[in-house]
Structures are given as C-alpha cells and as structure tokens.
Amino acid sequence: MAAAAASTQLKYQSGFGNEFSSEALPGALPEGQNNPKTCPYGLYAEQLSGTHFTAPRVANRRSWLYRIRPSVTHEPFHPVNFPNESLTADFTAGTVTPNQLRWRPFPVPPEPVDWVRGLFTLCGAGRASTKEGFAVHVYAANQSMDNSALANADGDFLIVPQQGALRLKTEFGLLDVAPGEIAVIPRGVRFAVVLHNGAARGYVLEVFQGHFALPDLGPIGANGLANPRDFLHPVAWYEDIEGLSYSVLHKLEGHLFVAAQSFSPFNVVAWHGNYVPYKYDLARFCPMNAVAFDHPDPSIFTVLTVPSYTQGAPPTADFVIFPPRWLVAEHTFRPPYYHRNCASEFMGLIKGQYEAKQDGGFLPGGASLHLCMTPHGPDTATFERAAGMADLGAAEGPAHLGHETLAFMFETTAIPRITPAALSCPCVDRDYYKCWVGLKSHFDPTSGPNMTSHPKIQEAGAAKATGSTAAADGTASAGNGSLLSG
Numbered sequence: 226m227a228a229a230a231a232s233t234q235l236k237y238q239s240g241f242g243n244e245f246s247s248e249a250l251p252g253a254l255p256e257g258q259n260n261p262k263t264c265p266y267g268l269y270a271e272q273l274s275g276t277h278f279t280a281p282r283v284a285n286r287r288s289w290l291y292r293i294r295p296s297v298t299h300e301p302f303h304p305v306n307f308p309n310e311s312l313t314a315d316f317t318a319g320t321v322t323p324n325q326l327r328w329r330p331f332p333v334p335p336e337p338v339d340w341v342r343g344l345f346t347l348c349g350a351g352r353a354s355t356k357e358g359f360a361v362h363v364y365a366a367n368q369s370m371d372n373s374a375l376a377n378a379d380g381d382f383l384i385v386p387q388q389g390a391l392r393l394k395t396e397f398g399l400l401d402v403a404p405g406e407i408a409v410i411p412r413g414v415r416f417a418v419v420l421h422n423g424a425a426r427g428y429v430l431e432v433f434q435g436h437f438a439l440p441d442l443g444p445i446g447a448n449g450l451a452n453p454r455d456f457l458h459p460v461a462w463y464e465d466i467e468g469l470s471y472s473v474l475h476k477l478e479g480h481l482f483v484a485a486q487s488f489s490p491f492n493v494v495a496w497h498g499n500y501v502p503y504k505y506d507l508a509r510f511c512p513m514n515a516v517a518f519d520h521p522d523p524s525i526f527t528v529l530t531v532p533s534y535t536q537g538a539p540p541t542a543d544f545v546i547f548p549p550r551w552l553v554a555e556h557t558f559r560p561p562y563y564h565r566n567c568a569s570e571f572m573g574l575i576k577g578q579y580e581a582k583q584d585g586g587f588l589p590g591g592a593s594l595h596l597c598m599t600p601h602g603p604d605t606a607t608f609e610r611a612a613g614m615a616d617l618g619a620a621e622g623p624a625h626l627g628h629e630t631l632a633f634m635f636e637t638t639a640i641p642r643i644t645p646a647a648l649s650c651p652c653v654d655r656d657y658y659k660c661w662v663g664l665k666s667h668f669d670p671t672s673g674p675n676m677t678s679h680p681k682i683q684e685a686g687a688a689k690a691t692g693s694t695a696a697a698d699g700t701a702s703a704g705n706g707s708l709l710s711g
C-alpha cells in the first residue's frame with residue numbers, strides 16, 4: 226500500500242444492524258425492487274444471505290450486490306496446498322488441559338507471508354460443518370494480499386489488530402483498521418488484507434454459528450458500552466480490472482480452496498442490505514464500573530456477543546475489553562479477583578500492561594488461555610501490591626488505568642481444544658504457573674478482623690465490641706443494623 230493511499234481518509238456509514246445502502250455511481254442502485262430485468266449500468270444483481278431465508282425478521286441478514294460480473298464467473302476451485310497445517314477448523318486432534326496456558330508474542334516470520342498464510346489456529350470448539358462453535362487464531366503477516374481475496378464460508382471473522390494498520394478491501398468497500406480498532410467480516414464476504422505500514426500481527430475470533438450482536442444493556446439503560454452509532458460500514462467502491470489472474474480463496478471446513486478468475490472480485494458498484502462488514506474503534510467504548518466498592522464481573526465490558534440459537538442460553542462467544550478507566554472503588558481489592566469460570570477465557574494484549582499481571586510474561590502480541598474452571602487471577606506481585614502488603618502506607622485514591630494499555634478477552638461457552646501446533650510452538654510459556662507460586666498464606670487466626678474491610682462493618686463491629694454505648698444514643702445502631710443483618 227503506497228503511503229498516499231494509506232493516508233486517504235475513507236468514508237463510512239454508521240450504525241449497527243440497520244439497512245444500509247451505497248452506490249459508487251449515481252443511480253446504480255435499483256429503485257423499488259432487488260433484481261430488475263436489467264440493472265442500471267448493465268450490472269448483475271446478486272444476493273448474499275447471512276441467515277437462512279426464513280429466519281425471524283429481527284435476526285434475518287442479507288444484502289444485494291450489483292456488480293460488473295457475478296461471483297460465479299471463475300475457473301473450478303481446487304485445494305490449496307497450505308505451507309503448513311497452522312489453519313484448521315478440525316479440533317478432534319486438539320487437547321484440553323486444566324493447566325493455565327500462556328504464549329509469548331507470536332513472531333512475524335522472516336519469509337514473505339500474507340494475512341491468509343499467516344493465520345495460526347490456537348484453539349476452538351465445535352464444527353464448522355454443523356455451524357457450531359468457534360475458532361481462535363492469531364495472524365502475523367508481512368505482505369499484502371495482491372490479486373487475491375478470501376471468502377470464509379465457515380463463519381464470521383472478528384479481527385483484532387495488535388500491530389500494523391490494515392486496509393480491508395471488501396466487496397462492500399474499504400475499511401481502514403488500526404490497532405485499537407476491530408473489524409468484523411461476515412461469513413462469505415470476499416475480502417483482501419492490505420498492510421498499511423509493514424508487518425502486521427493480531428488476533429481473530431471466528432464463530433461458526435450466528436453473528437456478532439450488541440449485548441442487551443439491562444439496568445444500564447439505553448446508552449453505554451458500545452453504542453450503535455460508532456460502528457462504521459464501508460461505502461461502495463469498485464475496481465473494473467479485467468485481464469489479470471486473480472486468485473479467489475474459499476475457506477470451507479477449515480480447508481482452503483482457490484479458483485482463478487480474470488477480473489477483480491471487488492467489482493460491486495452498488496449494494497444495499499443489513500449483512501455488511503464493519504469496524505469499531507475501541508476507544509469509543511463507554512465503560513461502566515463500580516463507583517463505591519467491590520469489583521464487577523468482566524461481562525460489564527462486553528463489546529460484542531454472539532447469541533445462542535436458543536433463547537436464554539449462554540452465548541457462543543463474547544468479545545470483552547479491559548479499557549482505560551478510573552478505578553475508584555474504596556476498601557476493595559481493585560485488580561481482577563481470583564476466580565474459576567464455567568466459561569473459557571482466551572486473552573490477548575493489544576498494548577501496555579494488563580492490570581492483573583506484573584510478572585512481565587503477558588506481553589502485547591502474546592496470549593493466555595484458561596479453560597473451564599481453571600483457576601487464575603492476579604500474579605503474586607499484583608496481589609501483594611494491590612492488597613497493600615508490599616506497601617502498607619499506600620494511599621487509596623482514584624487511580625487511572627492509563628490510555629497506554631488495552632487488553633481483551635474472547636470468552637466462550639464451549640470448552641476449546643488446543644491445536645497440537647499451538648501447544649508445541651516455541652512461544653509457549655512453560656513457566657506461566659510460577660507467577661502464582663509465590664502467593665503465601667497471610668492467615669493469622671489471632672489477628673482479628675481485616676482492617677481494610679467495609680468501614681460500615683468495621684464501625685458496627687467496634688460498636689458491638691464496646692458494649693451498649695453506641696446503641697444507647699440510637700444513631701449508630703440504627704445506621705448499621707441493616708448492614709449487619711444483610
């Protein structure tokens with residue numbers, strides 16, 4: 226990508242799940258019907274369905290594309306001999322482990338590799354063939370996809386760049402996506418990844434069923450977290466290039482196929498519909514948090530979710546971020562608490578240092594994975610500092626988790642299996658468990674109540690200990706009674 230092109234400010238359409246429309250030539254979009262006998266400018270009409278035809282209206286996704294030549298015009302597909310088996314949708318050979326897993330940053334290989342060949346599957350669950358489950362990949366690339374495009378028939382890609390800005394050429398138009406932003410490429414949409422400035426690295430959540438949606442907000446109300454207007458969709462853009470040899474890649478059940486065609490697949494002059502790729506700037510996320518005491522569950526930071534087919538059932542996957550924010554909770558252990566989760570958690574770091582890990586092992590471009598009920602939490606240094614044991618004189622004022630840090634999590638209901646390549650790669654941090662080994666017992670049955678607990682409870686406890694003095698004047702006992710009984 227030339228520097229001049231990289232700096233071009235693209236236009237977008239904002240919203241989430243609405244009906245969009247765009248035309249690169251005036252009047253290219255048919256009025257009043259989807260497939261007239263002849264389309265304006267001699268274009269072909271083509272529908273792209275993202276849900277089954279009879280899906281309920283609220284869930285139904287499809288778009289109509291008006292293109293110079295239809296996507297069916299190509300030589301036969303044949304399997305691509307991928308240079309390694311790093312990309313897969315088959316997890317039968319994968320393994321599970323109750324051990325905590327962590328990977329150091331995945332290197333960008335020295336040899337030329339584009340985004341597709343740079344995909345490396347770490348784990349996944351379910352099957353693409355029955356449209357159940359998900360896969361988690363990382364990518365590392367140093368070449369743009371020239372004269373090639375990929376369509377993923379297995380599911381939707383959520384792309385999380387960590388290093389290097391990307392230009393996503395899609396059938397619907399162009400998206401510029403930098404680290405700190407995300408993009409979603411729905412199932413079947415053809416796209417190519419162009420590198421803006423050298424090597425690129427990042428993470429991908431692929432879901433074999435459903436589509437990404439905004440989470441319900443419940444008591445939060447109508448606003449907050451990821452607001453719909455901040456999701457940006459492309460405007461129609463096309464290239465009328467004939468006579469070259471273009472490779473159209475097609476991923477089906479994790480296998481890559483390729484077909485040659487003599488024209489660019491990015492030949493859509495106009496389109497309309499609600500099945501469209503999009504991007505989102507994570508800096509637009511409006512976090513909610515505790516403003517008095519205690520620590521909320523990470524679900525409060527859900528950006529996107531993939532709802533289950535079954536009403537009320539847990540989602541296939543959630544995309545959660547840990548954004549810059551103020552921490553103000555008093556008499557509270559502020560880092561994430563120790564926990565065991567019925568869901569499985571894959572975490573990545575886009576930049577900075579994650580608040581629960583100070584041992585230096587969780588680095589930007591690396592990852593961690595804790596399967597169902599695997600215990601985890603802050604490392605020894607984080608605990609000692611946050612609990613005040615390393616610095617008993619530390620003041621407890623508001624603290625800002627700086628703008629220089631951004632972590633995320635793919636939380637999944639099904640238990641992922643780790644691919645053999647991911648378990649044996651040199652990036653595996655085999656000493657990860659040691660970050661908790663130093664946690665020692667601070668238990669002392671003779672030391673009395675914890676003096677960092679809730680002050681109301683301390684106050685009530687003190688009143689109880691000193692007999693009837695506080696209760697006699699009425700105010701202290703009345704003010705604390707409900708807390709003591711609760």
Ligand SMILES: [Fe+2]
Binds near residue numbers: 564566570595601
């Ligand atoms: Fe966790």
